[in-house]
Structures are given as C-alpha cells and as structure tokens.
Amino acid sequence: DAMVIQNPRYQVTQFGKPVTLSCSQTLNHNVMYWYQQKSSQAPKLLFHYYDKDFNNEADTPDNFQSRRPNTSFCFLDIRSPGLGDAAMYLCATSVVGLAKNIQYFGAGTRLSVL
Amino acid sequence: AQSVTQLDSQVPVFEEAPVELRCNYSSSVSVYLFWYVQYPNQGLQLLLKYLSGSTLVKGINGFEAEFNKSQTSFHLRKPSVHISDTAEYFCAVSRSNDYKLSFGAGTTVTVRA
Numbered sequence: 008d009a010m011v012i013q014n015p016r017y018q019v020t021q022f023g024k025p026v027t028l029s030c031s032q033t034l035n036h037n038v039m040y041w042y043q044q045k046s047s048q049a050p051k052l053l054f055h056y057y058d059k060d061f062n063n064e065a066d067t068p069d070n071f072q073s074r075r076p077n078t079s080f081c082f083l084d085i086r087s088p089g090l091g092d093a094a095m096y097l098c099a100t101s102v103v104g105l106a107k108n109i110q111y112f113g114a115g116t117r118l119s120v121l
Numbered sequence: 122a123q124s125v126t127q128l129d130s131q132v133p134v135f136e137e138a139p140v141e142l143r144c145n146y147s148s149s150v151s152v153y154l155f156w157y158v159q160y161p162n163q164g165l166q167l168l169l170k171y172l173s174g175s176t177l178v179k180g181i182n183g184f185e186a187e188f189n190k191s192q193t194s195f196h197l198r199k200p201s202v203h204i205s206d207t208a209e210y211f212c213a214v215s216r217s218n219d220y221k222l223s224f225g226a227g228t229t230v231t232v233r234a
Contacts, residue, residue, distance in 0.1 A: 013164075038220060049211060049224035050165070097164055101220060108153050108215040110222055112164035 010034050013098050013113035020088050021121050028083040028116045030098030039081040040110065041073060042097040050097055056081060057103065085118075093120045125214050127225035134202055135233055142197040142228045144212035154195040155213040155222070156186055165211065171195060182206070207232045 011032045020026040030039065038057050042050035054063045056075040070092070072084040085092055095117050099110040128143040146152065153172050157165040169180025176188040186197045195212060212225040 011164075047227070047229075049226050052221065055221070095162075099165075103220045108220045108222070109155070109167065109170060110165075112157075112166070114164045115162070117162065 011098055011100055011111050011113035013096075013116050015116060016114060017117050017119070019119045019121060020085075022090065023087045026085050026088055026118065028085075028096050028098075028118070030081045030083070030113055031079050032098075032100045032111075033079070034100055034102070034111060035078060036100035036102045036111070037078070038101045038103055039075060040099040040101075041071075041081070041083050042099065043092075044095040044097055044115075046094075053083070088118070088120045090120050093118055125212055125223050125225040127210075127212050127228050129228050130226065131229045131231070133231045133233065136204055137201050139198065139200050140202050140206075140230060142210050142212075142230070144195045144197065144225055146193050146195065146212075146214045148193075148214065148216060151217045153215045153217060154186075154188060155215070156180065156184070156195075156197050157211045157213060158182075159209040159211065159227075161208075168197070168210075202230070202232050204232050204234065206230060 014029050040055040041053045044050040052064050053067045054073055070086050074082045095115045097115045098113045101110045124147050126145045134140045155170045156168040158168050159165050168184050169178050171178050171188045179185045184199050188195050210228045213222040215222050
C-alpha cells in the first residue's frame with residue numbers, strides 16, 4: 008500500500024497558469040519535503056515542513072509556494088509556471104529523531120508546461 | 122556541509138554479471154548513508170541504509186553496501202544483476218545532527234541480455 012501518495016501523476020499546464028500539486032501521507036511523519044528533479048539530475052530540495060514550520064531553501068524561486076493544512080497533506084503551488092519548471096516533482100516524508108533521517112518518497116508528479 | 126560524489130555516471134553491465142556503484146562523501150561530522158533506486162517515471166525507493174553498527178549492510182533485491190569510514194566511501198554491490206535492475210541509483214548522505222539529505226548526481230545502470 009502506498010504510504011506517500013502524489014496526485015496527479017502527470018500534470019500539464021500552460022505557461023503562466025497557476026498549478027497545484029498534492030501530496031498525502033499515511034505514515035504520520037512530522038516532516039514533509041518537496042523536491043524538483045530535472046531529467047538525468049539528482050532531486051533538488053525546494054522546501055520542507057517540520058510540523059507546521061515552513062523551511063525554504065535559499066535558492067528556491069519565489070514562484071514556488073507550499074501549504075501544509077494538516078499532518079497528512081502538503082501542497083506545492085507554482086504561481087506562474089515557466090518552461091524551465093517542467094520537471095518531476097517528488098514529495099517525501101520523514102520522522103525526525105526516531106528513524107534517523109530515512110525519507111520515504113512518493114511516485115512523483117511529472118509536470119509539463121506548454 | 123557534506124557533499125556526495127558518485128564516481129560513475131553510467132554503468133552498462135550484462136545480465137548475471139556483478140556490478141559495483143561507487144559513492145564517496147565528505148563531512149565533518151558523523152553521517153547516515155543511503156542508497157535509493159529510481160525506476161523510470163517513479164519516485165525514489167530506499168535500497169539500503171547505514172545508520173550504525175556493522176559496516177556491511179544488506180538491502181532489498183540482493184543489493185549490499187559497505188561503509189568504509191577511513192576512505193569515506195559507501196559503495197553499492199550486487200553479485201548478479203537482472204534486466205529489472207536497470208534504473209537510476211542515488212547515493213545520499215545525512216548528517217547525524219540534521220535531517221536533510223544530500224544526493225549524489227546519480228548512476229544510470231543499464232543491464233543488457
């Protein structure tokens with residue numbers, strides 16, 4: 008059974024049209040992460056939530072936002088997608104302290120920008 | 122800060138042959154080490170991890186890795202690969218006093234019949 012679920016698996020949007028990607032988890036983990044992965048590259052951390060605390064990476068563009076309304080759900084909002092934002096977006100979760108930083112990933116959402 | 126270097130970007134290998142993927146890291150504090158596998162259009166799946174204890178760790182799908190502190194390495198091995206092992210493999214490191222992961226650039230393994 009999937010423990011970190013990302014919807015949709017594939018998303019097509021138009022240049023400049025806002026888009027939201029969603030992630031849910033059944034693990035009750037306190038940390039949720041969003042990564043951007045471009046073709047043949049390593050995942051790049053955009054930001055993460057530690058409980059309700061939002062932590063943005065220094066080089067994450069302002070165009071990317073996130074919301075975590077409760078423990079189970081986290082959203083990635085791209086306010087005005089550009090062609091360069093086409094990528095795989097990965098959500099991951101972890102529990103700080105007990106599981107020694109093991110992150111569990113969803114299957115990803117592949118975003119295309121037309 | 123820590124960094125992770127995967128020494129091979131692409132590794133072609135024949136079916137039933139052994140494979141080794143190399144990973145070196147640098148860190149000023151103790152670390153936890155991970156190998157993840159990513160199949161096409163999928164997320165990352167944890168293959169194995171080193172947290173403490175025995176330096177030889179065994180993971181899923183017949184993979185194993187050895188932590189070598191003096192050489193700051195965590196190389197991944199499988200004695201006999203299958204076509205289904207064709208995938209991207211990422212080495213990742215986390216400092217013991219942090220919870221974020223640093224990833225290597227990845228190694229593409231292509232298994233041929």
